[in-house]
Amino acid sequence: MLSIVICSIDPQRVRTVVANIDATVGVEHEVIIIDNAKELGGMGAGYNTGAARAKYDTICFMHDDVEFLTADWGKCVLSHFKSDAELGLIGIAGSRYKSKTISGWWTNQPKADCCNIYQRLLTGKDRKFLLRPVGKNGVAVPVKCLDGVWLCTRKKIWEEFPFNTADLKGFHFYDLDLSLRISQVYTVAVVYDVDLLHFSNGNFGDEWVRNAIYFHEQVNQVPLPVSLDVPAENAEAHVCKSWLQRLQIEKISWENRRLWVQAARAKDFPGAWPAVLGFYFPYVKKAKVKLKAMIS
Numbered sequence: 001m002l003s004i005v006i007c008s009i010d011p012q013r014v015r016t017v018v019a020n021i022d023a024t025v026g027v028e029h030e031v032i033i034i035d036n037a038k039e040l041g042g043m044g045a046g047y048n049t050g051a052a053r054a055k056y057d058t059i060c061f062m063h064d065d066v067e068f069l070t071a072d073w074g075k076c077v078l079s080h081f082k083s084d085a086e087l088g089l090i091g092i093a094g095s096r097y098k099s100k101t102i103s104g105w106w107t108n109q110p111k112a113d114c115c116n117i118y119q120r121l122l123t124g125k126d127r128k129f130l131l132r133p134v135g136k137n138g139v140a141v142p143v144k145c146l147d148g149v150w151l152c153t154r155k156k157i158w159e160e161f162p163f164n165t166a167d168l169k170g171f172h173f174y175d176l177d178l179s180l181r182i183s184q185v186y187t188v189a190v191v192y193d194v195d196l197l198h199f200s201n202g203n204f205g206d207e208w209v210r211n212a213i214y215f216h217e218q219v220n221q222v223p224l225p226v227s228l229d230v231p232a233e234n235a236e237a238h239v240c241k242s243w244l245q246r247l248q249i250e251k252i253s254w255e256n257r258r259l260w261v262q263a264a265r266a267k268d269f270p271g272a273w274p275a276v277l278g279f280y281f282p283y284v285k286k287a288k289v290k291l292k293a294m295i296s
Contacts, residue, residue, distance in 0.1 A: 001058070002029040002074050003155070005050030007037040008064035017064050026072030030055060037171075043148075044163030044174040051158050060152040069118065069195040076193045077152050080140055088161075088186025089153045089179055091146035092116050092194060096133065097231055098145045098180060099239040100224040101264045102216045104204075105145045105176060108242035110134070111229060114141045114190035117149070118197040126197060140189040144226050148175025149198055157186065167219040172211035180222040204250045213263045237269035244275035254280075 004021060008014050018031050032053050037046025047061045058081060070076065081087055095105050097112035107113055115131040132141065164177050179188050216224075225236065232238065244266065252260075257279055261267075266276050 001056040003054030007046035024068040025074035027074035094143035094146035096228040146179040173215040241272040
């Protein structure tokens, strides 16, 4: 039995995603729609409000712009928690390494990143992003942090680790914050037996950049870096460089680019200096075409 919490202000999206859930979940469930998360104080506040109403012991927090492709996926979720008493949180994208340098969950390190998601591209085509470290062959791979497109936990663990509404008022980094905190006590994992299609490409513009800096410098209380494996010697430099390259094509102001470079300590990583230059001057047409091809 599942309680599914969705924050959404779009009635059509709600109708579509609820119909998909009803057709695919395969277990007794309830869907709790929170349509005033912004007024409540952000995504975390909306999710906390929905979780407080949940009548079942397992809760899924999810975006409204997804479509489940796996039949009876609810049975998979319940099986994960039934088979592992120490399992605290599952998702479909995350990493076994979280850097000290500012970033999202992605590290661009094959030994760390885990992902199982279909993404609707700007071209309208769907692409499966499947990342699995060599040797990690189970249906659930432990990680240290998760992306928030789809998160499931036990209600008792949410009661122990509610979303941080005191510090995170908006719609970013609630997922990193929650998964990092839970991973200090329980197992957090990416699962590979639930497939879903995500329609949004996300927004990594000025608001996301400011929230990234704020989370890393003022909110996060988990000592970083943190890893489930022995990290590569140049792991921090690699993450720094990868995010500078990833963000080149985003619409980010000059001032926020400067703040990112400063907060990421990019000057400490000589190997990242060319990426810093590209980050400051991102609108060279040839570079933009190449980067768009990389993520399409």
